Amino acid sequence: MVKSKSQNPLEKLLNQISGPWTMYILCVLDKNGSLRFGDLRRQVEGISPKVLTDRLRMLEAIGIVHRDYNPTIPPQVSYALTDRGKELSQPLYQLYDLATQWYGEVIEEDGVQTPHTPSAF
């Protein structure tokens, strides 16, 4: 997401979970538990398959998301948060609270529904 010097672990993590779509994807996964690629794509309205794949691969690489591949025909692949992924929720809640305090409520754009999930984000 940025190569950047002086990359401490925190900065690295922040670089990874920030940027377009990523948080939104985590949010949707947190809310729904486990979703297949297509469903995920439908929930994250407007994302292109390429970008969704990129984000999922990245999240998988850092152990935040688990990819479950079933080589049936047609193939079924589903994604869910790992334990690490769920651990993230805790501190993110607090950041979310601060962010909401500061910026106020979500501003909807071009039809993308922002979740407002009470139990997560």
Added chain:
Amino acid sequence: MVKSKSQNPLEKLLNQISGPWTMYILCVLDKNGSLRFGDLRRQVEGISPKVLTDRLRMLEAIGIVHRDYNPTIPPQVSYALTDRGKELSQPLYQLYDLATQWYGEVIEEDGVQTPHTPSAF
């Protein structure tokens, strides 16, 4: 840092505080309390004035950093964290802990000293 759709407050905040230098700057300010532009620049070794200004303006805009301008000759401008900025430390600590657990300790690069401040980050 990215224009991005589906920008909820959390995503917005994360987008802003992540990216090169930003966390490092916050960290240095948290450690030192208040610094003049030149001192800050010296502490954040390798940053260009443009980028430092960009980050500071951004952090100021979201109320995380306070800019104190003294029109003396030569002018003196110092920067410090606002209360909001200090509030951020709390949740960031937790993220820092997770990040450190996951990625292990800091890897030093090209002479930039990563702070390891015990009291902050």
Added chain:
DNA sequence: CGGTATCCGTGTTGATACTG
């Protein structure tokens, strides 16, 4: 001292079309 102006390189996003 504390910046701004300008410019370039590059990474990353994102559409669209196609495939096993």
Added chain:
DNA sequence: CAGTATCAACACGGATACCG
């Protein structure tokens, strides 16, 4: 269904040089 391939657009980072 679950992606890859390809390509264009663009913002962003960063270097250098200059200004009040």
